[in-house]
Amino acid sequence: MQPFDIIILSNGPGEVTTWVRPVVKALRQELGSDRSIVRISVVLSPCPHSTGKEAAIALNYPEVDRVQSAEHFFSFLIWGKTADNWDWRERGVVIFLGGDQFYTLLVGKRLGYRTLVYAEWDARWYRWIDCFAAMKPEVITKIPLKYRHKFTVVGDLMTDLSQQSNLNFSLSSSSSPSIGLLPGSKPAKLMQGVPLCLAIADRIRRRKPDTNFILPVAPTIDLTTLARYADPQHNPIIARAGGASGNLIVSDDRTPFLLTADGTKVRLITQFPAHEFLCQCQLCLTTVGANTAELGSLGIPMLVLLPTQQLDAMRSWDGIPGILANLPSVGATFAKLINWFVIRQKRLFAWPNIWAKEEIVPELIGKLEAENVAEIVLDFLDRPDKLETMRQNLRKVRGESGAAKQIANLVKQQLLYKYSQLI
16 A cells, blocks of 8 residues: 545634544544554644634644644645645545635645545535535535536534444433533633523522532633633623632642632533533533534533623624624624624524524523523423433434544545555
């Protein structure tokens, strides 16, 4: 077998953690671990939601050999050289797992490699891209008949997270309920989400003192930074988001946790991914974004929170709204207008709801009061049948598992197509 390169193009934290991770595992299982034959490189492109730690996360995957961070991407795209002047083997495949599909075409043409795109919702540049792995058949129906032979329906990569973790996702029947708190990883979300989640936890614990709370810490944020969002000296929104503050408690022999002024303990989970812990939860409280897709694919019931206690604080929107909301000086004004408009739109935000085209998990949007959200949580805890209905609905909208393995097989086919002497 002659050596070849696999280049994975990706961008944001969601794609790196939920798409790249299962694919590189499947590639090694299918193509082997001999680095002298199969070399996997991850090249990141700029993303408006980037935390700056995506490269470190990707490099931590044992299946990956090399990673280039996003700040060097356009230099690579224009000149064809990485910051560390990587060498490239004669043969290879470029895989799109986030960013702009056009980058896949450019990189493939420059290096003379085959190209493969994971198409979640749309497939572009199908005249020139060699192969597409479609999440659902609906992606293919938009494509002219003469190009559909390039497409294979592989299913949802998010679903592979649960398959690779080998976890049991049955709802716990323990008398001590567990609640997962997922306030996000970006400052705009953490500023409102952390104090609101702590305030809700306080209210729940007053009614159900034996309730356990966990908060999986995103790999892109450290504990000290997270704790600042629970500190009134660093987070002025706390008073508007339920008034609950918390202190970080860390010791060598105990799991770190946030302790609220009311005495509620929220266990901080630093293991990543935290599926093992999330799957013990009867219910999770989460912000919008990749968390909802991950929980949905794991079949974990959730309440989706989009608090707007301070309208100019929420600035993590995609595209032009996100750019306007983050402009110097006038960004706060744009943020207020955008968020006011969003509230009036009545659109769906959680990925499971977008997939189902209806609200199968509750979305709570507006000036959320901790007491009211806690009442909704308590009602679900007292009605396990409602939780089970939500879980069954999540199962229905999940894609078929095995997408990563099928992508690995498609990569192998692309190598065979052009380089039949390799395998």
